Amino acid sequence: MIEIEDLSKNYGKKTALKNLTLTIEPGQIFGFLGHNGAGKSTTLKSLVSIIEPTSGKIVVDGLELKANRQAIKEKITYVPDTPDIFLQLTAMEYWDLLAAAYNLSDISERRLKLVTLFGMEERVDETLSSFSHGMRQKAILIGALLSDPDIWILDEPMQGLDPQAAYDLKQMMKKHAQKGKTVIFSTHNLDTAQQLCDQLAILKQGELIYNGSVQNLLNQHENESLEEIYLGIAGRIDDQEMVDDIEGESHV
Template sequence: MIEIHELTKRYGDKTALNQLTLTIASGQIFGLLGHNGAGKSTTIKNLVSIIKPTSGTVTVDGLDLEQQRQAVKEKISYVPDTPDIFLQLSAMEYWDLIAAAYQQSEEAVQQRRQQLVSLFDMTEHVDEPMASYSHGMRQKAILIGALLPDPDIWILDEPLQGLDPQAAFDLKNLMKAHAAKGKTVIFSTHNLDTAQQLCDRLAILKQGQLIYTGSVEQLLAQHPQQSLEAIYLQMAGRLTDDHLVDALEGEHDA
């Protein structure tokens, strides 16, 4: 279980995250939704210790993140919001680096690595430098690295971005299987269909504030006869401004 209590992150006068309080149970796929700049990545980067909060606490299975950071990090794997890292390494070298960071031997990871490489169609490219990869291939390489040690908690920042339909389908199935084992998946997304398809619970953020937490079904029940898109835009964004649309259409017609 992950417990976030009044988590706040400020950069000077700007508040990126304001007193976020959430409980994320084991055995769930938990989604973070919101527009760009809503606080999704800030939340994730706090959870994986890339940044430190201005105030607030995070506990993971009873371990305080601030006081027991290394023990918490060993429970977590992470996919960042961009795959453009360690590009000077081949995919195999990158995966060896990840395995070493989690203190796993070659024997311990070999079978799982082969399965993941085959699943994501990377077999012919494992010894090529990641700088030569397309965006989608880099995303697959980073995903394989994150899933390789298979810790209890997966934290994935926009993990489906850049993946082809087959890879996206396979990753969704892996996420479901991980949660079905009583483990935890936390991921951010802009895609409402993906959230509705995958999430047991979700949090919607707007300008660093939590504005909803619960299931998609509960959200739809609170707003009968409305689509998820309409509900989300009413809460987190703005509905289309008709006069702006008319003006843009007029420019196009001209």
């Protein structure tokens, strides 16, 4: 179980996250939704100790993160929102580096399965800098999943993936949660959120504005799509006259 209590993060006078409180149960796929700058990545980076919150606390399986970073690190894997790291390494060198960092003694079988799943068998000796965005994303995902820890924290993990790789990752996420483990991810894709999430947190300008299931959200807003509901509570509600005006101008 992950408990986030009154978590806030300030950058000078700017508040990126304000008094976030929520609980993430094991066996769930938990999704974070929100516009750019809403606080999704700040929350995920706080969970993996990349960012130090200004106030509040995070508790993972009864251990407070601030006092137990190493023990909690062993429970978590993380995929950042950009795959542009360690670009000078080959894919195989990158995976070997992660294996050494996590003291993984025998990863060859699991690595082979992941490499085959993501179709990278012919690319393992090429540098990450030579890859497209999607190929880098696949390499980062393989590295993150080598240790198969209890908690997966994935920041926009489907971004740049081809349809087959995205589908395979979604299936892995579902199976991981079915084993009683936890998947936490952020996304801008509402269809993906609706397909996968047991619970959602919607953030707006650093504040939590919804926490619950997709179905409960739909039930609260009858005859509206998830897209319409999301835009209604998280941002500007589409003004049809404005859309019509813009479309009309484009045909002048």
